[in-house]
Amino acid sequence: MCKKIYTGIFVLMIVLLIGGMFITLPYYITEPGMAKKLAPIIKVENGYKEKGNFMLTTVRMGKANIYSYLEAKMSKYDEIYPQDEILGKKETEEEYNLIQLQMMAGAKLNAIDVAYRKAGIPVHYKYKGIYVMDVLPGMPADGTLKPGDRIFKVDGNSFTSSKEFIDYVGKKHAGDPVTFTFLRNKQEKTATLKLKPFKESPNRVGIGISLVDDKDIVVDPKVKINTADIGGSSAGLMFSLEIYNQLTKEDLTKGYQIAGTGTIDVDGTVGPIGGIEQKIVAADKAGAEIFFAPNEKGAQNSNYRAAVKTAHDIHSKMKIVPVNNFDEAVNYLEKLPEK
Template identity: 75%
Template sequence: MRKKVYITSLILIVMILIGMYYPLPYYVTEPGMAKDLEPIIKVDNGYKEKGNFMLTTVRMGRANIYSYIGAKLSKYDELNSVDEVLGKQVTEEEYNAEQLYLMQGAKLNAIEVAYRKAGLPVQYKYKGIYVIHVVPGMPADGKLQAGDRIYKVDGQQLASSQEFIDLVGKKHAGDQVTLTFLRNNKTQTVQLKVQPFKNEPNRVGIGISLVDDKEILVDPEVSVKTDEIGGPSAGLMFSLEIYNQLNKEDYTKGYQIAGTGTIDPDGTVGPIGGIEQKIVAADKAGAEIFFAPNVKGGKDSNYPAAVKTARDIHTKMKIVPVDTFDDAINYLNKLPNK
């Protein structure tokens, strides 16, 4: 009898572990968090605020049996296939590297928008290029990986990503190129032979997708610590928090203000994914106002879905459509002090 109970218990434990750790070919996204930005963003000698600007997030992870069932039962959880999220040739590591780069870009754009709005100068220092994707079967395959930062080609310091493309593009099939790069803060060197691309036999390369790595130079200095949060969707809220710390006037007016949206260097606010889940997260965190990308009422506008979700969850949170950074500032200017 004891042996039978033991075997049954062992089978149950194994089944539970399989359910927890066996990955299904799906990703689950669900409402994440709404996080105060003042502890994350620090402008040297910046002004304090009575309320808060908050970024909102969506939590995403590889589905197991339990999270798959939970997503099917939850109105605000979503399931997407691995191919829908990653595409056919992108690895999970490459996807994560791209998301972290997009977050870095959001920071730079937000700083530029806020400082220029405050009438302060902005300059950039070029540092190299980031590897985002390595093409299978090309020379870089197995030698470089997503997240590597290349800063020299054949011993020559890079001044732009276009210079990298030009230097490599001038070579002929079989020519060697020496790359100096950083990986995990350690300098490495690799020598590769360029070869033609399968779909473009007249063009040679090493087989990487790349983006610029640059540092923004501003005074007063500003730091934005986001740890492992990825993606570009916090751009608008970053810019508002930075601008608020640069100004004596407190644009929060004492309110809890959440929102989302990408930010371009010219202040344009772009659409994002997961607006419904971010509305839920903001409401749970006690936000009173939520800025939603409107895209001038176009088909990509997040505003209608944000309003619908707010209505569905019976929140008192005010949903405000914005097309630009200035739209948000103009709304806050008219907002009465709490």
């Protein structure tokens, strides 16, 4: 009898242990990801080689289960976020991932633009439409359009920029019907929506979407950036440095292992990102010697200050370099002695 009881308890414990791996909690866990060399990812046609490496840094994120939640509680550089802080009220994980991939696409375009212009090479764009990034609850697009939809015609008209799209819709009045032609999962669809005033700005009408341009960048020599399923915009600065380095004869790496993070705008401004502490840990583990961190014009709570603190806490020998824009990063590297 006792043997059956012990067997039953043992089986129950096994079931609970296995179940704990598959039962998710309403939280997401982020932890240090990887520092990945960019030369195999970015290829400029007939580009110059480099002795060292530029590296992008990542944060790994996943849905929490019982074990990952407890592990994160005990780890200094793991972070726990309630699900609502990651996903919007009506946003699915698939929609979140689509937005992250669109942000990555924008980061790549900006990086190419900045690097080629810095190298004195002309840049041109081929406009294809707009991507829906978010849909405002209670507005006409709610329930009809989704993040990731690509709108390429409005009332049968094509446009050459998102500004033209916004101006066209903005000239209409509340209640006016507007027909949108869009692609979703490679299928063409149409929807006619009546414009509505925005609550925060009653004089403006729209359908309630945030958007980004869907456009191709045209450059010579050509460049390919293979990011696979990496999302977000935080690799913008490092993309631009790698591209510029392949375009110019002087090797800016000078034999060093150089990591970093930060968004990049088309004017070269470097913007802050999330998870800087985790990226410092990832870069240190990968053997980076230099790390570029967004300086945010010296703000007290800047990424740079957080990066310095983390590097000190983990006893890293990395040189943490503050940058406000692309030119500052290039100037630092140009003055760097050969290794």
